[in-house]
Amino acid sequence: MKKGLMAVAAVAALALVTGTAAPVTAADKTLKIYLISKGETHQFWQAVKLGAETQAKKMNAEIVFQGPAAETMIDKQLEMLDAAIAVKPDAIGYAALGTTQSVPNLKAANDAGIPVYMFDTAASCPGKLGVASDCALGVAYTNSTAAGALAADKMSALLKGKGKVLVVGHSQTNQTGIDRANGFINQIKKKHKGIKLLKTQYAEGGDALKAQEIISAALVANKDLKGIYGTNEGVSIGAGQAFKAAKLKNGAVKLIGFDSGKQQIANIKSGLQTGAITQSPMGIGAKTVEALVNYVRNKTVPKPLIDTGFYYYDAKNISDPTVAGNLYE
Amino acid sequence: MSEDLTTTQSEGGNKVSAFVRREIGRVAALASLVIIFTFFTIMRPVFASWANVSGGILMSTTVIGLLAIGVTFVIITGGIDLSVGTSMALVAVITGKTVMAYDLNVWTGILFGMLVGGLLGAINGLLITVLKLPAFIATLATMKGAQGLALIISDMKPILFATDVEGWDQIARGNIIPNFPNAVLILFVAAIIGSLILNKTVLGRYNFAIGSNLEATKLSGVKVNRWLVAIYALCGVYVGLAAVVITSRLGSAQPDLGLGYELEAIAAVIIGGTSLFGGKGTIGGTVIGALIMSVLINGLRILELQQEWQYVVVGAVILFAVFADNLRRRRAGDTTV
Structure with missing residues (x-):
């Protein structure tokens, strides 16, 4: 009886082995x-x-x-x-x-x-x-439009649904740049009516210096500016530097950026920048x-x-494997 | 007694009118600056707040201003330097890498950046004098070359180094004078030194001489080629300083940033009354020209004019400034422009 069982088991095991190995056909090469x-x-x-x-x-x-x-x-x-x-x-x-x-x-x-x-x-x-x-x-x-919309939802949540927000795009001609900006803007207009959008500005080519100058001027012109959304790495870097130059307290103006890179990651870890969207x-x-x-x-x-x-990441989840694998320095 | 008085008065009047005639380019530029500034202040008083004047307008003038001062020397020779923008990016990248690799302190880093800039400028000078290439072509080539090298050396990634070097972020944002950003101080000191070089040194004299009449200068025994290399190198030193300032302002060296800056710098020089045909120009005028550009751009941003229209307005003002300058010169019987 025992032997019989073992034999059955052996046959079954053999069948299992051959079963997986047997159809070495084109489908599995x-x-x-x-x-x-x-x-x-x-x-x-x-x-x-x-x-x-x-x-x-x-x-x-x-x-x-x-x-x-x-x-x-x-x-x-x-x-x-x-x-x-x-x-x-x-x-x-x-x-x-x-x-x-x-x-x-x-x-x-x-x-x-x-x-x-x-x-x-x-x-x-x-x-x-x-x-x-x-x-x-x-x-x-x-889907850059959907990614922009996610940034809008996060921004609205950070500001509890109200406040002035400036969008700084990195291109008016490149489709990705347009989608990232419009995805954000349309989502705000549709879902977060308490947020007031300033006129969108562009640091063409993601020029960090131009972005910094645009944001410095916006901070002067709008004392009640509460949030900034930058559509690429260069804009995010420029925004962080504008905050430093204006000696803003971390988090006084929320900043959601895009992509990653060494400086942006450092800024998110230090609290200068609130978060970013990564593909x-x-x-x-x-x-x-x-x-x-x-x-x-x-x-x-x-x-x-x-x-x-795409993912939204901030200081809290920046080290999660799902996020960290997609970030680059 | 009364006769004496009238004579002195009319002499004084002549002096004043002579001064005005000589300086009218700068006076006109300064007047436009005041008018534009007043306009924006009336439209939005916050424009004239010190926070905006120092952190917005003056700070925004630093990089383009330094590039423009450098290129003023070159334009006065009748030449041009299209490479200043991308050379700045290349110097920024090389300086960032070197400062990191050799642990340089902030002062050595600044000097290193100016030195590299000077070398790049000298290369332009050598291409123009030794290979006899037109300045436009030679510097167009180095503009492209510098752009490529900046991307290659940096591996197409920004170099984050300012936070690792003590004091680097203070180059631009620090305040040796309270409430006055260091970068702006650097711009003004660099302008004064530039003005002294142009007006009080042999190099400055030959600079004007080469621009007014190259052949005559050669015939009078001046080693024109050597002086030209020196002038392009001097331009490069200012480019190097601009690179140092921009890395401090951004906290990093951005390899893809700088293309297009050469045209903004050249526009500032021309608005400031320097002739594109050489032989005439002032550093003070260039600084005013750069200020006009940044006052205008900052003001339009404060007014929140739609960006597309900002470009149009800036273009129109450049046109108007240069046209008005030409008109005035033609009236004064000056046929060079």
Whole structure:
């Protein structure tokens, strides 16, 4: 009886082992995925890479991560994309530098039967993204409008729903810059009517010095200014320095910034800055790989738009693993 | 007795009118400054508060002002320096890295920044005199080169170093004179020294001579090339000082900041009455020109004019200032501008 039981157990165990090992078919071979990013060395892209590699390990895929030295090198990036297509990997992830220039290259990838999913920035693909598109299945990116709205909710909570707030944008022409500012402004207008918005100002290009000068003037002109929202790292740095120059007490004017970087992180830890929104570069990498692997292996059609998420962080949660992994110095 | 009195009076009158004629560029610029200042004060009295004048207007003049003083020397030679903005970023980055790596104190750091700036300026001078490149092209090339190098050396990240060097943040924000930011003191002292160099030294004399008539200056045996290198280097020293001030104001070196600052600096120089064709100009005028720009921009911000319109107004004022200056010179029979 005992022997019989053991035999059953042994057979069951064997079945278990063979069961997992048996279907060594195409569906479970290690997939090779090329990710052509906008850069390689910057910590943001390093975090994208880390997120992609972590996800790839979970799903039995292998990542080749490439990007040009600078975000201006569109031609260099397109060469990398063409080289990747020539290798015929199982799938390609692409972050568009040349949003229009890359469209023919992406079509070439589709013609070669390589599925493409975009990340961070979409190319100007003609028509709708999806399986029918000969450009890309979709794009995983940070929903900047929603991120701006989260900043608005946090600001309103900090000010208990009322007070004067100034938005300092970093660009009037770049879509991310516009979305981050408008997301905040529209959310305030819709949901937080007690907050009075001053005219939005722009430190074009995220010029920290211009931001500082704009905010110094705003502090003089509005003694009752209660909050500032800056849409990128440079603006946040400038705002902190303006507070220092005006010898404001920490927290007298709330400051919500964007992204991270050494100085902004230090300011949040010291209390000079209240908090900031960070994108989730790790999420961008992970979601892109997940979408591609599921499509190649299971023919699961990914959503044409995947929001990769963002977080509000302040002195309290800055060291939480979910936040800390997405911050860079 | 009464006759004597009238003679002296009319002599005095002549002196005054001669002074006014000589100084009319600066007087006109100063008058515009007063008018603009008064306008904003009436519109919003808080504009004239000391907090805004010192922390807003004067502080905002420091970086552009220092760059403009430097470039004034160059423009008086009939040259131009388009590299001052990005060179400033490069000096800021190099200084930040060096101060961190070698644990320099604040004084050594300031001197180091001015030295690096001077070297970059000398390179411009050498490109222009040895390679015989037009100043516009040579400094356009160094402008691009400096922009790239600043990004490469910094790895495209701001360098946070001011908090680690004792006293670095006091360069701009400290108060040797109570309630008077040090950065503004630096600007004024640098302007006085610049004015002395321009008016009381050999370098200043040759500076004007080269700008008025390069060939004649050469023929009279002046080693023009050497003096030109020295003048571009001097401009670079002011760029270095601007870099020191901006890192103190920001607490860090921002590698991508500075492009476009050269045009603001050049605009300040021209508004201040210096001729783009060389041979004429004053440091005092340049400081007033820089003040006009920052009073105007600060005032429009205090009035909370929509930003797009701020650009338009600034453009219009630059146009008007230079046009009025030209008109006055033409009336005075001056055909150089």
